[in-house]
Amino acid sequence: MNVRSEFRLGFIALNDCAPLVIAKEKGFFEDQGLTVDLSREASWANIRDKVAMGALDGAHMLGPLPIAVNLGVSGEPTPMIAPMSLNLNGSAITVSAALADAMRTADPKGMAARPRSASPLAKVVAERREAGLPPLVFAVVFPFSVHNYQVRYWMAAAGIDPDRDVRITAVPPARMNARLAAGDIDGFCVGAPWNAQAVADGVGEIMIYASEFWRVGPDKVFGVTERWAEQHPDPLQALLRALIQAAAWCDEPGNRGELAAILAHARYIDAPQETVAHSLVGSPPYARGEPGPDSLDYIIYHRYAASFPWRSHAVWFLTQMLRWGQIGPEVDIAAAAERAYRPDLFRIAAADLGAPTPIVDEKVEGLHSAPWMLDEASAPIPMAPDTFFDGRTFDAAQPQRYAADFQIGRFGR
Amino acid sequence: MKVLIIDPDEARAALVAEGLVDVRPLEVRRVASFEDVEATLATIAPDVIVIACDSPDRDVLESLRDSTEANPRPVVMFVDRSSPGLAEAAVEAGVAAYVVDGLSSGRVRSVLEVAMSRFELMQKLRTDLAKAKADLASRKAIERAKGLLMKERGIDEEQAYAILRKLAMDAGRSIGAVANDLLTFAGVLKGGTK
Numbered sequence: 001m002n003v004r005s006e007f008r009l010g011f012i013a014l015n016d017c018a019p020l021v022i023a024k025e026k027g028f029f030e031d032q033g034l035t036v037d038l039s040r041e042a043s044w045a046n047i048r049d050k051v052a053m054g055a056l057d058g059a060h061m062l063g064p065l066p067i068a069v070n071l072g073v074s075g076e077p078t079p080m081i082a083p084m085s086l087n088l089n090g091s092a093i094t095v096s097a098a099l100a101d102a103m104r105t106a107d108p109k110g111m112a113a114r115p116r117s118a119s120p121l122a123k124v125v126a127e128r129r130e131a132g133l134p135p136l137v138f139a140v141v142f143p144f145s146v147h148n149y150q151v152r153y154w155m156a157a158a159g160i161d162p163d164r165d166v167r168i169t170a171v172p173p174a175r176m177n178a179r180l181a182a183g184d185i186d187g188f189c190v191g192a193p194w195n196a197q198a199v200a201d202g203v204g205e206i207m208i209y210a211s212e213f214w215r216v217g218p219d220k221v222f223g224v225t226e227r228w229a230e231q232h233p234d235p236l237q238a239l240l241r242a243l244i245q246a247a248a249w250c251d252e253p254g255n256r257g258e259l260a261a262i263l264a265h266a267r268y269i270d271a272p273q274e275t276v277a278h279s280l281v282g283s284p285p286y287a288r289g290e291p292g293p294d295s296l297d298y299i300i301y302h303r304y305a306a307s308f309p310w311r312s313h314a315v316w317f318l319t320q321m322l323r324w325g326q327i328g329p330e331v332d333i334a335a336a337a338e339r340a341y342r343p344d345l346f347r348i349a350a351a352d353l354g355a356p357t358p359i360v361d362e363k364v365e366g367l368h369s370a371p372w373m374l375d376e377a378s379a380p381i382p383m384a385p386d387t388f389f390d391g392r393t394f395d396a397a398q399p400q401r402y403a404a405d406f407q408i409g410r411f412g413r
Numbered sequence: 414m415k416v417l418i419i420d421p422d423e424a425r426a427a428l429v430a431e432g433l434v435d436v437r438p439l440e441v442r443r444v445a446s447f448e449d450v451e452a453t454l455a456t457i458a459p460d461v462i463v464i465a466c467d468s469p470d471r472d473v474l475e476s477l478r479d480s481t482e483a484n485p486r487p488v489v490m491f492v493d494r495s496s497p498g499l500a501e502a503a504v505e506a507g508v509a510a511y512v513v514d515g516l517s518s519g520r521v522r523s524v525l526e527v528a529m530s531r532f533e534l535m536q537k538l539r540t541d542l543a544k545a546k547a548d549l550a551s552r553k554a555i556e557r558a559k560g561l562l563m564k565e566r567g568i569d570e571e572q573a574y575a576i577l578r579k580l581a582m583d584a585g586r587s588i589g590a591v592a593n594d595l596l597t598f599a600g601v602l603k604g605g606t607k
Contacts (some may be wrong), residue, residue: 170476
């Protein structure tokens with residue numbers, strides 16, 4: 001029925017748009033008989049609306065975005081799906097140089113620890129309250145983002161209530177550092193390369209990487225509308241095959257340097273190549289003179305079944321939406337996760353490529369502190385440790401219990 | 414009408430002002446970026462915000478709408494001509510808040526008015542939904558409080574309801590609120606709350 005082979009996909013200037021960029025630049029789209037036009041968009045709201053209205057065929061999206069759109073809590077409700085994940089990890093929490101100094105004075109021992117908890121921040125928050133100073137301001141890029149949930153979770157684990165003790169606002173990624181330097185905000189949580197940029201510019205210090213917060217935490221997905229997927233089954237599979245191959249290319253250690261050069265280009269991220277590379281060929285420095293670990297897991301595109309759209313990732317996002325009052329207790333979490341995340345569509349593409357794929361839709365998170373093998377797959381898949389910094393475990397079969405189990409939150413208790 | 418335009422393009426702001434020339438009183442303020450008014454938004458209190466579709470500040474406005482402290486405002490967007498079909502699709506989808514770039518000044522007023530009335534309608538729907546949820550919660554509390562009274566005092570449902578109604582009338586509060594208090598105190602007496 002549909003013989004279209006030209007498509008328009010949207011992206012935001014971040015390191016995790018890499019599979020889209022590489023699929024185009026390295027000819028993976030072309031190999032599948034597709035002509036793809038990549039369109040850099042200025043905001044997640046714009047991505048959402050353009051995909052919803054058909055001005056874009058699909059896009060780089062925040063993992064929680066299709067879920068939120070389906071539930072009618074972000075924009076006009078339009079059924080959207082995520083048939084593939086684009087990456088794990090990649091973001092970090094950064095604070096201004098001044099706040100980092102205040103945290104060191106308040107709690108030198110806490111500031112020497114890795115992964116770093118928010119305890120030093122809690123002490124500064126308490127001191128400021130006693131001194132009658134206004135609350136600290138932290139920025140994220142969008143309300144429905146892993147970054148919003150990471151910064152809230154991290155703070156709350158140290159007793160800081162993110163709704164009462166600090167102010168959380170939104171700032172576009174590319175403007176984060178200018179606002180941090182100007183003192184308008186005291187910290188932020190955003191994807192690469194902007195944390196590395198803050199350190200390079202000397203305006204901020206990284207407190208904790210996403211890969212330390214949760215060693216294999218979900219982040220971006222490839223999203224289309226449910227309707228588009230139904231009307232274009234073959235092109236969707238061709239796009240997924242190209243994107244899976246591109247993600248595998250991005251994770252080859254020898255390709256990371258070239259990936260940085262391509263992404264840094266004015267057409268894509270438009271940032272210094274060195275800054276983009278910091279988050280790709282290893283981990284960015286925490287601060288000037290404090291290098292990060294030499295690991296490619298700061299951002300993961302393909303290894304450890306990273307491209308697979310785990311339903312348990314969708315359920316985790318939903319537990320955080322519930323925890324912070326973005327959705328009410330009436331939401332059917334399992335149904336919402338099933339509708340948005342589509343491992344069934346991913347498996348078809350992976351099988352066509354002969355790539356090993358999980359045969360389960362969910363996994364329990366936080367159980368493995370060492371590398372392990374996923375045997376519930378078409379062929380065993382090597383997996384990375386999956387622990388959270390606070391040692392919790394997450395079972396997608398018990399979302400309400402998990403969401404209510406936190407000391408600080410707007411749900412349960 | 415107070416209009417806040419977030420757009421580095423002065424020409425588009427001029428177009429909006431031209432289209433609203435008959436509106437009295439009228440206050441149009443243009444800023445290049447949301448940062449320029451972030452601290453003073455509450456004092457400006459615009460009736461409607463006009464923003465370029467391709468402005469990164471759209472995500473900032475979305476997050477404001479989600480936060481309870483900020484007063485939500487209807488938002489109208491200019492769509493770039495490079496997105497063919499977007500404005501038409503938007504109208505079809507019921508998103509009145511999209512305006513085609515290069516639109517004639519004569520239509521500006523009606524587009525802003527449609528956006529404002531649609532926004533009010535959505536706000537009303539949200540308030541109604543919140544009220545419906547609260548009513549449901551209140552009905553549940555009354556049922557539970559009645560059940561508790563019936564069990565503890567060995568009375569029938571009608572008598573239990575009469576007690577709640579009298580308590581409410583004496584206290585000058587709603588039956589739902591009185592039922593909630595009763596349940597809370599019963600929980601404390603049973604040692605259910607620390």
